[in-house]
Amino acid sequence: MNDVVVVDYGAGNTRSVRAALGHLGHPSVVTSDPALITSGDFVVLPGVGSARSAMEHLDATGASRALRERHASGGATLGICLGMQLALETSEEDGGVTGLGLLPGYVRRLHERRVPRLGWAIVDPWGDAYYFAHSYAVESADAVATSEGITAAVQRGSFLGVQFHPEKSADAGLTFLEQCLSRA
Protein backbone atom coordinates (compact mmCIF):
# COMPACT_ATOMS: atom_id res chain seq x y z
CA MET A 1 0.00 0.00 0.00
CA ASN A 2 1.36 3.39 -0.94
CA ASP A 3 -1.09 6.16 -0.26
CA VAL A 4 -2.66 6.52 3.15
CA VAL A 5 -4.79 9.62 3.35
CA VAL A 6 -6.16 11.21 6.53
CA VAL A 7 -9.06 13.49 5.66
CA ASP A 8 -8.73 17.02 7.02
CA TYR A 9 -11.98 18.69 7.91
CA GLY A 10 -10.59 21.54 9.92
CA ALA A 11 -11.24 20.19 13.42
CA GLY A 12 -7.65 19.50 14.34
CA ASN A 13 -6.12 16.53 16.06
CA THR A 14 -5.12 14.32 13.17
CA ARG A 15 -1.75 13.93 14.85
CA SER A 16 -2.58 10.85 16.93
CA VAL A 17 -4.08 9.00 13.98
CA ARG A 18 -1.04 9.76 11.86
CA ALA A 19 1.29 8.73 14.69
CA ALA A 20 -0.47 5.37 15.04
CA LEU A 21 -0.37 4.79 11.26
CA GLY A 22 3.29 5.78 11.32
CA HIS A 23 4.07 3.20 14.02
CA LEU A 24 2.61 0.60 11.72
CA GLY A 25 4.95 1.71 8.96
CA HIS A 26 2.48 3.78 6.97
CA PRO A 27 3.27 7.44 6.47
CA SER A 28 0.14 9.43 5.65
CA VAL A 29 -0.91 12.74 4.20
CA VAL A 30 -3.51 15.01 5.76
CA THR A 31 -5.63 16.65 3.11
CA SER A 32 -9.09 17.68 1.99
CA ASP A 33 -8.07 17.47 -1.68
CA PRO A 34 -10.79 15.45 -3.47
CA ALA A 35 -8.33 13.99 -5.98
CA LEU A 36 -6.14 12.53 -3.24
CA ILE A 37 -9.16 11.24 -1.32
CA THR A 38 -10.51 9.50 -4.41
CA SER A 39 -7.20 7.93 -5.37
CA GLY A 40 -5.81 6.98 -1.91
CA ASP A 41 -5.27 3.29 -1.21
CA PHE A 42 -6.60 3.70 2.32
CA VAL A 43 -8.49 6.71 3.61
CA VAL A 44 -9.13 7.57 7.25
CA LEU A 45 -11.94 9.92 8.20
CA PRO A 46 -10.94 10.85 11.77
CA GLY A 47 -13.18 12.07 14.52
CA VAL A 48 -12.99 15.25 16.52
CA GLY A 49 -15.30 18.24 16.48
CA SER A 50 -18.94 18.74 15.66
CA ALA A 51 -21.01 17.15 12.91
CA ARG A 52 -22.22 20.39 11.33
CA SER A 53 -18.88 22.10 10.96
CA ALA A 54 -17.30 18.85 9.78
CA MET A 55 -19.94 18.35 7.04
CA GLU A 56 -19.74 21.99 5.99
CA HIS A 57 -16.00 21.66 5.62
CA LEU A 58 -16.27 18.37 3.69
CA ASP A 59 -18.94 19.81 1.38
CA ALA A 60 -17.06 23.06 0.77
CA THR A 61 -13.82 21.32 -0.16
CA GLY A 62 -15.41 18.67 -2.37
CA ALA A 63 -14.22 15.97 0.02
CA SER A 64 -17.83 14.77 0.50
CA ARG A 65 -18.22 13.98 -3.18
CA ALA A 66 -14.81 12.33 -3.26
CA LEU A 67 -15.70 10.12 -0.27
CA ARG A 68 -18.96 9.04 -1.94
CA GLU A 69 -17.20 8.29 -5.23
CA ARG A 70 -14.50 6.34 -3.52
CA HIS A 71 -17.10 4.34 -1.61
CA ALA A 72 -19.02 3.57 -4.81
CA SER A 73 -15.87 2.31 -6.47
CA GLY A 74 -14.83 0.12 -3.52
CA GLY A 75 -11.97 2.17 -2.06
CA ALA A 76 -11.19 1.22 1.53
CA THR A 77 -12.24 3.88 4.04
CA LEU A 78 -12.11 3.85 7.83
CA GLY A 79 -14.31 6.27 9.77
CA ILE A 80 -13.39 6.89 13.39
CA CYS A 81 -15.88 8.22 15.97
CA LEU A 82 -17.38 11.36 14.37
CA GLY A 83 -15.82 10.13 11.12
CA MET A 84 -18.05 7.06 11.30
CA GLN A 85 -21.10 9.08 12.33
CA LEU A 86 -20.67 11.39 9.31
CA ALA A 87 -21.04 8.38 7.02
CA LEU A 88 -24.66 7.79 8.04
CA GLU A 89 -27.69 9.47 6.46
CA THR A 90 -28.53 11.92 9.22
CA SER A 91 -27.47 13.05 12.68
CA GLU A 92 -29.40 14.62 15.55
CA GLU A 93 -26.30 16.62 16.44
CA ASP A 94 -26.33 20.43 16.07
CA GLY A 95 -30.08 20.48 15.47
CA GLY A 96 -29.95 17.97 12.62
CA VAL A 97 -27.23 17.39 10.02
CA THR A 98 -27.29 15.52 6.71
CA GLY A 99 -24.43 13.06 6.52
CA LEU A 100 -22.56 11.43 3.65
CA GLY A 101 -25.15 8.66 3.36
CA LEU A 102 -22.65 5.89 2.69
CA LEU A 103 -24.67 3.67 5.02
CA PRO A 104 -28.33 3.54 6.01
CA GLY A 105 -29.19 4.76 9.49
CA TYR A 106 -28.88 7.76 11.73
CA VAL A 107 -26.98 9.21 14.66
CA ARG A 108 -28.77 9.85 17.93
CA ARG A 109 -27.90 11.58 21.17
CA LEU A 110 -26.84 9.14 23.90
CA HIS A 111 -29.10 9.05 26.93
CA GLU A 112 -27.91 5.88 28.59
CA ARG A 113 -26.14 6.24 31.92
CA ARG A 114 -23.37 8.83 32.00
CA VAL A 115 -22.81 11.04 28.96
CA PRO A 116 -20.30 11.54 27.47
CA ARG A 117 -19.56 7.84 27.45
CA LEU A 118 -15.86 7.90 28.31
CA GLY A 119 -13.39 5.12 28.79
CA TRP A 120 -12.45 1.61 27.80
CA ALA A 121 -15.19 -0.87 27.03
CA ILE A 122 -15.34 -4.38 25.62
CA VAL A 123 -16.50 -4.66 22.00
CA ASP A 124 -18.62 -7.71 21.14
CA PRO A 125 -18.09 -10.05 19.43
CA TRP A 126 -14.42 -9.04 19.07
CA GLY A 127 -13.64 -9.40 22.77
CA ASP A 128 -11.03 -6.66 23.20
CA ALA A 129 -11.47 -3.34 25.05
CA TYR A 130 -11.13 -0.09 23.13
CA TYR A 131 -11.29 3.57 24.14
CA PHE A 132 -14.57 5.41 23.62
CA ALA A 133 -15.34 9.12 24.04
CA HIS A 134 -18.73 10.04 22.64
CA SER A 135 -22.10 11.65 23.30
CA TYR A 136 -23.80 10.41 20.11
CA ALA A 137 -24.27 6.89 18.81
CA VAL A 138 -25.12 5.21 15.51
CA GLU A 139 -28.32 3.27 14.79
CA SER A 140 -27.84 1.27 11.61
CA ALA A 141 -28.78 -2.04 10.06
CA ASP A 142 -25.11 -2.26 9.08
CA ALA A 143 -23.86 -2.56 12.68
CA VAL A 144 -21.29 -5.35 12.96
CA ALA A 145 -20.13 -4.89 16.56
CA THR A 146 -21.57 -3.45 19.76
CA SER A 147 -20.35 -2.28 23.14
CA GLU A 148 -22.75 -2.35 26.08
CA GLY A 149 -25.58 -2.47 23.57
CA ILE A 150 -24.31 0.60 21.67
CA THR A 151 -23.12 0.38 18.07
CA ALA A 152 -19.33 0.01 18.11
CA ALA A 153 -18.72 -0.70 14.41
CA VAL A 154 -20.57 -0.54 11.11
CA GLN A 155 -19.59 -1.91 7.74
CA ARG A 156 -20.95 -1.60 4.24
CA GLY A 157 -18.84 -2.59 1.28
CA SER A 158 -15.43 -1.04 1.65
CA PHE A 159 -16.46 1.39 4.40
CA LEU A 160 -15.71 0.40 7.97
CA GLY A 161 -16.68 2.74 10.79
CA VAL A 162 -15.80 2.43 14.47
CA GLN A 163 -17.15 4.41 17.39
CA PHE A 164 -14.01 3.89 19.45
CA HIS A 165 -10.60 5.44 18.86
CA PRO A 166 -8.19 2.76 17.64
CA GLU A 167 -5.36 5.32 17.74
CA LYS A 168 -5.99 5.68 21.49
CA SER A 169 -6.65 2.04 22.28
CA ALA A 170 -3.10 0.84 22.94
CA ASP A 171 -2.17 -2.58 21.53
CA ALA A 172 -5.75 -3.58 20.74
CA GLY A 173 -6.15 -0.42 18.68
CA LEU A 174 -2.90 -0.87 16.78
CA THR A 175 -3.79 -4.48 16.00
CA PHE A 176 -7.17 -3.33 14.69
CA LEU A 177 -5.57 -0.64 12.49
CA GLU A 178 -3.05 -3.13 11.19
CA GLN A 179 -5.84 -5.47 10.12
CA CYS A 180 -7.65 -2.62 8.36
CA LEU A 181 -4.46 -1.67 6.51
CA SER A 182 -3.67 -5.23 5.53
CA ARG A 183 -7.11 -5.65 3.96
CA ALA A 184 -6.98 -2.42 2.00
Next chain:
Amino acid sequence: MPLPRLIPCLDVAHGRVVKGVSFVGLRDVGDPVELAKFYSDGGADELVFLDIAATPEEGATMTSVVARVADVLEIPFTVGGGVRSVEDATRIIESGADRVSLNSAALADPSLITAIAHRYGSQAVVVAIDAGEGVVHTHGGRVATTTHTVPWAVEAAERGAGEILLTSIRCDGQRTGYDLELTAAVRSAVSVPVIASGGAGSAEHVAAALRVADAALVASIVHENPAGLAGLRREIERLGIQLRPFKEPR
Protein backbone atom coordinates in the same frame (compact mmCIF):
# COMPACT_ATOMS: atom_id res chain seq x y z
CA MET B 1 -20.68 1.88 31.89
CA PRO B 2 -17.18 1.71 30.44
CA LEU B 3 -14.58 0.13 32.73
CA PRO B 4 -13.17 2.22 35.59
CA ARG B 5 -9.94 4.00 34.71
CA LEU B 6 -6.63 4.34 36.50
CA ILE B 7 -5.04 7.68 35.58
CA PRO B 8 -1.50 8.65 36.59
CA CYS B 9 -1.07 12.42 36.84
CA LEU B 10 2.24 14.03 35.93
CA ASP B 11 3.09 17.50 37.16
CA VAL B 12 5.12 19.34 34.56
CA ALA B 13 7.03 22.60 34.89
CA HIS B 14 9.08 24.21 32.11
CA GLY B 15 8.68 21.06 30.03
CA ARG B 16 9.99 18.73 32.75
CA VAL B 17 8.26 16.33 35.11
CA VAL B 18 8.54 17.55 38.69
CA LYS B 19 7.56 16.15 42.06
CA GLY B 20 9.13 12.99 43.23
CA VAL B 21 9.35 10.58 40.38
CA SER B 22 11.96 8.12 41.53
CA PHE B 23 13.36 5.40 39.43
CA VAL B 24 15.95 3.17 38.17
CA GLY B 25 15.39 2.08 34.63
CA LEU B 26 14.24 5.34 33.15
CA ARG B 27 17.03 7.12 31.38
CA ASP B 28 15.57 10.48 32.28
CA VAL B 29 12.90 10.63 34.96
CA GLY B 30 12.30 14.26 34.15
CA ASP B 31 11.28 13.65 30.56
CA PRO B 32 7.48 13.72 30.31
CA VAL B 33 7.57 11.77 27.05
CA GLU B 34 9.62 8.91 28.42
CA LEU B 35 7.61 8.69 31.63
CA ALA B 36 4.32 8.84 29.73
CA LYS B 37 5.39 5.96 27.52
CA PHE B 38 6.53 4.03 30.57
CA TYR B 39 3.15 4.42 32.30
CA SER B 40 1.32 3.59 29.12
CA ASP B 41 3.33 0.37 28.81
CA GLY B 42 2.60 -0.34 32.48
CA GLY B 43 -1.15 -0.27 31.97
CA ALA B 44 -2.27 3.32 32.57
CA ASP B 45 -5.73 3.76 31.05
CA GLU B 46 -5.18 7.44 30.44
CA LEU B 47 -2.77 10.17 31.58
CA VAL B 48 -3.16 13.69 32.90
CA PHE B 49 -0.43 16.31 32.51
CA LEU B 50 -0.69 19.36 34.73
CA ASP B 51 1.46 22.32 33.78
CA ILE B 52 2.05 23.68 37.27
CA ALA B 53 4.26 26.56 36.18
CA ALA B 54 2.05 27.69 33.34
CA THR B 55 2.53 31.27 32.25
CA PRO B 56 1.55 32.73 28.91
CA GLU B 57 5.20 32.70 27.80
CA GLU B 58 5.47 28.99 28.61
CA GLY B 59 2.64 28.02 26.29
CA ALA B 60 4.99 27.03 23.48
CA THR B 61 7.01 24.77 25.79
CA MET B 62 3.92 22.81 26.83
CA THR B 63 2.66 22.62 23.27
CA SER B 64 5.87 20.96 22.20
CA VAL B 65 5.64 18.48 25.10
CA VAL B 66 2.06 17.68 24.07
CA ALA B 67 3.07 17.06 20.47
CA ARG B 68 5.96 14.80 21.46
CA VAL B 69 3.71 12.86 23.86
CA ALA B 70 1.03 12.46 21.18
CA ASP B 71 3.60 10.99 18.81
CA VAL B 72 4.49 8.13 21.15
CA LEU B 73 1.36 7.50 23.20
CA GLU B 74 -1.54 5.29 22.12
CA ILE B 75 -3.74 6.00 25.10
CA PRO B 76 -5.73 9.17 25.70
CA PHE B 77 -4.32 12.09 27.65
CA THR B 78 -5.56 15.31 29.19
CA VAL B 79 -3.60 18.53 29.62
CA GLY B 80 -4.36 21.07 32.32
CA GLY B 81 -2.74 24.14 33.77
CA GLY B 82 -2.58 27.31 31.79
CA VAL B 83 -5.70 26.75 29.69
CA ARG B 84 -7.27 30.19 29.86
CA SER B 85 -8.86 30.66 26.47
CA VAL B 86 -10.30 28.83 23.48
CA GLU B 87 -7.00 29.57 21.74
CA ASP B 88 -5.06 27.79 24.50
CA ALA B 89 -7.37 24.78 24.20
CA THR B 90 -7.04 24.79 20.42
CA ARG B 91 -3.26 24.87 20.63
CA ILE B 92 -3.19 21.91 23.03
CA ILE B 93 -5.82 19.78 21.29
CA GLU B 94 -4.38 20.42 17.85
CA SER B 95 -0.99 19.36 19.17
CA GLY B 96 -2.50 15.97 19.96
CA ALA B 97 -4.07 16.05 23.44
CA ASP B 98 -7.50 14.44 23.70
CA ARG B 99 -8.81 16.76 26.34
CA VAL B 100 -8.05 19.94 28.19
CA SER B 101 -8.66 20.49 31.87
CA LEU B 102 -9.92 23.85 33.06
CA ASN B 103 -9.70 24.99 36.65
CA SER B 104 -9.64 28.61 37.83
CA ALA B 105 -10.15 29.95 34.31
CA ALA B 106 -13.52 28.18 34.16
CA LEU B 107 -14.47 29.61 37.53
CA ALA B 108 -13.52 33.12 36.40
CA ASP B 109 -15.36 32.73 33.08
CA PRO B 110 -17.71 29.73 32.90
CA SER B 111 -18.57 30.54 29.27
CA LEU B 112 -15.11 29.22 28.41
CA ILE B 113 -16.36 25.68 29.14
CA THR B 114 -19.16 26.07 26.61
CA ALA B 115 -16.95 27.66 23.98
CA ILE B 116 -14.42 24.81 24.04
CA ALA B 117 -17.13 22.12 24.23
CA HIS B 118 -18.88 23.70 21.25
CA ARG B 119 -15.74 23.45 19.18
CA TYR B 120 -14.39 20.06 20.22
CA GLY B 121 -17.28 18.35 22.01
CA SER B 122 -17.91 17.84 25.72
CA GLN B 123 -15.67 14.79 25.83
CA ALA B 124 -12.73 17.16 25.23
CA VAL B 125 -13.43 19.35 28.26
CA VAL B 126 -12.61 18.38 31.84
CA VAL B 127 -13.38 20.79 34.65
CA ALA B 128 -11.01 20.34 37.59
CA ILE B 129 -12.36 21.29 40.99
CA ASP B 130 -10.14 21.65 44.06
CA ALA B 131 -12.60 21.21 46.89
CA GLY B 132 -12.31 21.77 50.62
CA GLU B 133 -14.75 22.61 53.40
CA GLY B 134 -17.61 22.53 50.91
CA VAL B 135 -16.21 25.25 48.68
CA VAL B 136 -14.05 25.48 45.58
CA HIS B 137 -10.45 26.61 46.05
CA THR B 138 -8.08 28.28 43.59
CA HIS B 139 -4.33 28.84 43.43
CA GLY B 140 -3.47 25.18 43.87
CA GLY B 141 -5.91 24.84 46.75
CA ARG B 142 -4.55 27.73 48.80
CA VAL B 143 -7.35 30.26 48.30
CA ALA B 144 -10.94 29.49 49.26
CA THR B 145 -13.73 30.98 47.13
CA THR B 146 -17.38 31.42 48.06
CA THR B 147 -18.50 28.99 45.32
CA HIS B 148 -19.94 25.77 46.70
CA THR B 149 -18.50 22.56 45.33
CA VAL B 150 -21.55 20.53 44.33
CA PRO B 151 -23.48 23.38 42.63
CA TRP B 152 -20.33 24.34 40.72
CA ALA B 153 -19.88 20.79 39.49
CA VAL B 154 -23.49 20.78 38.32
CA GLU B 155 -23.08 24.14 36.56
CA ALA B 156 -19.83 23.05 34.91
CA ALA B 157 -21.51 19.92 33.52
CA GLU B 158 -24.53 21.90 32.33
CA ARG B 159 -22.23 24.32 30.55
CA GLY B 160 -20.56 21.51 28.65
CA ALA B 161 -17.89 19.88 30.81
CA GLY B 162 -17.67 16.24 29.84
CA GLU B 163 -16.01 15.14 33.04
CA ILE B 164 -15.31 16.48 36.53
CA LEU B 165 -11.83 16.00 38.00
CA LEU B 166 -12.50 16.33 41.71
CA THR B 167 -9.59 16.82 44.10
CA SER B 168 -10.10 16.84 47.84
CA ILE B 169 -7.70 19.34 49.35
CA ARG B 170 -8.05 17.68 52.76
CA CYS B 171 -7.00 14.28 51.41
CA ASP B 172 -4.48 15.35 48.80
CA GLY B 173 -0.97 14.26 49.72
CA GLN B 174 -2.13 12.50 52.91
CA ARG B 175 -2.14 8.99 51.45
CA THR B 176 -5.00 8.02 53.77
CA GLY B 177 -7.56 7.41 51.04
CA TYR B 178 -9.78 9.46 48.76
CA ASP B 179 -12.66 11.58 50.05
CA LEU B 180 -15.33 9.05 49.15
CA GLU B 181 -18.19 11.03 50.61
CA LEU B 182 -17.38 14.16 48.60
CA THR B 183 -16.80 12.11 45.45
CA ALA B 184 -20.12 10.30 45.83
CA ALA B 185 -21.95 13.57 46.51
CA VAL B 186 -20.60 15.20 43.36
CA ARG B 187 -21.10 12.12 41.23
CA SER B 188 -24.72 11.72 42.26
CA ALA B 189 -25.39 15.39 41.44
CA VAL B 190 -24.04 15.29 37.87
CA SER B 191 -24.68 13.04 34.88
CA VAL B 192 -21.14 13.25 33.50
CA PRO B 193 -18.35 10.94 34.68
CA VAL B 194 -16.22 11.92 37.69
CA ILE B 195 -12.51 11.34 38.36
CA ALA B 196 -11.65 11.02 42.06
CA SER B 197 -8.37 12.66 43.05
CA GLY B 198 -6.29 13.12 46.18
CA GLY B 199 -5.31 10.66 48.87
CA ALA B 200 -4.24 7.41 47.21
CA GLY B 201 -1.89 5.49 49.48
CA SER B 202 -2.75 1.91 48.61
CA ALA B 203 -4.54 -0.33 46.15
CA GLU B 204 -7.40 -0.53 48.66
CA HIS B 205 -7.81 3.24 48.48
CA VAL B 206 -7.91 3.23 44.70
CA ALA B 207 -10.36 0.32 44.62
CA ALA B 208 -12.63 2.15 47.09
CA ALA B 209 -12.51 5.28 44.92
CA LEU B 210 -13.36 3.28 41.80
CA ARG B 211 -16.51 1.99 43.52
CA VAL B 212 -17.86 5.56 43.77
CA ALA B 213 -16.19 7.24 40.77
CA ASP B 214 -15.59 6.54 37.08
CA ALA B 215 -11.84 6.94 37.36
CA ALA B 216 -9.13 7.52 39.93
CA LEU B 217 -6.17 9.86 39.61
CA VAL B 218 -2.94 8.57 41.11
CA ALA B 219 0.29 10.48 41.63
CA SER B 220 2.87 9.75 44.34
CA ILE B 221 1.75 6.12 44.74
CA VAL B 222 2.94 5.45 41.18
CA HIS B 223 5.72 8.03 40.92
CA GLU B 224 7.55 6.41 43.83
CA ASN B 225 7.68 3.19 41.90
CA PRO B 226 6.70 3.61 38.26
CA ALA B 227 7.49 -0.04 37.58
CA GLY B 228 4.86 -1.00 40.15
CA LEU B 229 1.92 0.26 38.09
CA ALA B 230 1.12 -3.14 36.61
CA GLY B 231 1.24 -4.65 40.09
CA LEU B 232 -1.07 -1.95 41.41
CA ARG B 233 -3.54 -2.83 38.65
CA ARG B 234 -3.43 -6.49 39.61
CA GLU B 235 -4.04 -5.65 43.29
CA ILE B 236 -6.99 -3.45 42.39
CA GLU B 237 -8.43 -6.26 40.28
CA ARG B 238 -7.92 -8.73 43.12
CA LEU B 239 -10.08 -6.40 45.22
CA GLY B 240 -12.92 -6.99 42.81
CA ILE B 241 -12.63 -4.02 40.42
CA GLN B 242 -12.57 -4.99 36.76
CA LEU B 243 -10.12 -2.82 34.83
CA ARG B 244 -9.57 -3.03 31.09
CA PRO B 245 -7.88 -6.22 29.90
CA PHE B 246 -4.19 -5.48 29.79
CA LYS B 247 -1.26 -7.65 28.90
CA GLU B 248 2.08 -6.59 30.31
CA PRO B 249 4.70 -6.28 27.59
CA ARG B 250 7.59 -8.68 28.12
